[in-house]
Amino acid sequence: MHDSILLFGATGDLAQRYLFPSLLHLLRDRLLPENFRVVAIGRTQHDDDGFRAWLRERIDEGDGYSGALDDLLSRIRYHALNLNDTEAMAAALAPYADRPAVSYLSTPPNLFEPACRGLKAAGLLEPPSRLVLEKPIGHDLASAREINATLKEALDESRIFRIDHYLGKAPVQNLLPLRFGNTLLEAVWDNRCIESVDIVVAETAGVDGREGYYADYGALRDMVQNHMLQLLALVAMEPPAALDADSIRDEKRKVLRALRPMTAADAASDSIRGRYGPGVVEGRAAQGFKADSAVETFVGLRAWIDNWRWAGVPFRLATGKRLPSRTTEVLINFKPVTHWLFDRPNARGATPNRLRMRLQPEETIELGLMGSLAAPEWGATELMPMSLDMAMLPPKRRIAYERLMIDALKGDQTLFVRDDEVEAAWRWIDSISAAWQQAGTPVHEYPAGSWGPNGAEAFLPRTVGAPSGRRG
Ligand SMILES: NC(=O)C1=CN([C@@H]2O[C@H](COP(=O)(O)OP(=O)(O)OC[C@H]3O[C@@H](n4cnc5c(N)ncnc54)[C@H](OP(=O)(O)O)[C@@H]3O)[C@@H](O)[C@H]2O)C=CC1
Numbered sequence: 232m233h234d235s236i237l238l239f240g241a242t243g244d245l246a247q248r249y250l251f252p253s254l255l256h257l258l259r260d261r262l263l264p265e266n267f268r269v270v271a272i273g274r275t276q277h278d279d280d281g282f283r284a285w286l287r288e289r290i291d292e293g294d295g296y297s298g299a300l301d302d303l304l305s306r307i308r309y310h311a312l313n314l315n316d317t318e319a320m321a322a323a324l325a326p327y328a329d330r331p332a333v334s335y336l337s338t339p340p341n342l343f344e345p346a347c348r349g350l351k352a353a354g355l356l357e358p359p360s361r362l363v364l365e366k367p368i369g370h371d372l373a374s375a376r377e378i379n380a381t382l383k384e385a386l387d388e389s390r391i392f393r394i395d396h397y398l399g400k401a402p403v404q405n406l407l408p409l410r411f412g413n414t415l416l417e418a419v420w421d422n423r424c425i426e427s428v429d430i431v432v433a434e435t436a437g438v439d440g441r442e443g444y445y446a447d448y449g450a451l452r453d454m455v456q457n458h459m460l461q462l463l464a465l466v467a468m469e470p471p472a473a474l475d476a477d478s479i480r481d482e483k484r485k486v487l488r489a490l491r492p493m494t495a496a497d498a499a500s501d502s503i504r505g506r507y508g509p510g511v512v513e514g515r516a517a518q519g520f521k522a523d524s525a526v527e528t529f530v531g532l533r534a535w536i537d538n539w540r541w542a543g544v545p546f547r548l549a550t551g552k553r554l555p556s557r558t559t560e561v562l563i564n565f566k567p568v569t570h571w572l573f574d575r576p577n578a579r580g581a582t583p584n585r586l587r588m589r590l591q592p593e594e595t596i597e598l599g600l601m602g603s604l605a606a607p608e609w610g611a612t613e614l615m616p617m618s619l620d621m622a623m624l625p626p627k628r629r630i631a632y633e634r635l636m637i638d639a640l641k642g643d644q645t646l647f648v649r650d651d652e653v654e655a656a657w658r659w660i661d662s663i664s665a666a667w668q669q670a671g672t673p674v675h676e677y678p679a680g681s682w683g684p685n686g687a688e689a690f691l692p693r694t695v696g697a698p699s700g701r702r703g
């Protein structure tokens with residue numbers, strides 16, 4: 232396990248909210264090597280003590296763990312550097328090439344190339360050192376390819392770790408054991424038994440301080456290209472021959488490549504775009520998002536995977552900001568039974584089986600079944616929907632980045648995205664942006680605190696937002 236991390240973008244939002252807290256938790260739980268050190272790099276001028284004081288004000292140590300924050304701060308050295316200045320980078324960072332290191336670029340993607348130049352000049356990309364990159368990897372297929380080519384000039388793919396923090400979430404890691412560890416599920420996991428799949432990522436948060444980025448990216452590029460397509464790939468992939476990183480990533484890539492490109496003719500039926508206006512979210516007034524570009528904060532898509540297993544099964548993807556509740560879930564909607572035996576006067580109809588995997592805010596799995604309760608007062612046995620609910624209780628709920636940082640330090644790429652997966656995802660996303668452009672797909676305003684623009688309901692499951700265990 233490497234014991235040296237260089238954190239670029241150390242003064243940024245992501246570092247403050249997630250990366251340093253993750254390191255704090257890992258240190259607190261004694262999961263990092265004894266000599267672990269952090270080299271923090273930002274543009275803002277601080278000396279070591281100034282940065283430590285700045286960081287201390289922004290990190291909550293948590294109850295009952297006194298000492299962990301002091302420990303973390305004592306391991307940090309800070310350098311103010313402009314990543315476009317290769318010579319300055321090489322001079323300041325060469326001393327840290329004394330041990331194999333992980334360099335983590337939590338910076339905008341236009342800095343990846345200059346950062347690689349500086350790291351190379353400092354000797355920090357020599358094997359077995361590694362490079363971790365934040366999303367987004369580009370803005371479209373062409374720019375993603377350029378970034379990937381630049382990275383490969385500096386180091387080989389086996390040492391490049393592209394982050395998708397959804398892969399670090401425990402319930403996402405549970406998708407494979409759930410699918411491939413249960414005969415019961417895998418036997419019915421195809422178009423003979425499954426009618427449709429829903430993947431929903433609803434947020435109450437707005438674009439909050441990332442207006443410039445969002446005006447350029449929108450929900451399609453910010454959320455669908457990465458997190459939602461990774462969920463789709465894990466739900467739809469074939470069983471890998473083994474659990475090593477490349478076997479899993481090979482299968483995910485095949486699914487992404489089988490996504491049917493969207494055409495302008497399909498845009499109206501298979502997609503919807505919206506942008507939040509003013510409204511009320513969780514009881515608080517929220518302003519609308521204004522941008523000069525035609526960019527969406529809500530997107531609904533119907534995706535088709537053109538292969539044997541999934542032919543004819545729609546995958547509905549919906550994500551949006553400033554929606555009424557924070558809900559991330561995957562729903563597998565099974566077909567109804569082929570012949571319904573229980574039709575009687577006043578009897579309820581069949582409710583097809585449904586598997587609901589909720590990732591956020593709570594981590595639960597719910598299987599909807601039909602059953603009966605013999606109730607003498609009704610004079611007959613009435614069929615009714617029932618559900619088997621299970622809360623997933625990991626020993627400790629962790630920030631997704633904790634797992635990803637540990638894996639990068641250990642060199643395990645399973646939960647990181649390979650170049651060809653990123654490119655296959657962009658190929659499909661590009662087809663959608665081109666279809667929208669050709670078809671002139673409008674961006675409809677929706678009030679903050681609503682479930683998206685008119686028409687969004689066709690892309691959202693009926694139950695979304697209902698607390699776990701309650702039928703919508
Ligand atoms: N914030 C989030 O929730 C998420 C962010 N990401 C991704 O993570 C990355 C970082 O995001 P975020 O922290 O929000 O961004 P911020 O804008 O908050 O931070 C950017 C960081 O990069 C540094 N930086 C910018 N330009 C230079 C330069 N020329 N030389 C050296 N350092 C520079 C900044 O230094 P300084 O502040 O000192 O100027 C700052 O530390 C982005 O790629 C983003 O898309 C991904 C998922 C979620």
Ligand SMILES: O=C1O[C@H](COP(=O)(O)O)[C@@H](O)[C@H](O)[C@H]1O
Pocket residue numbers: 434436453454559591
């Ligand atoms: O990468 C991103 O993810 C967050 C949502 O992550 P979650 O773990 O809170 O579900 C999203 O808000 C942000 O816009 C996007 O860049």
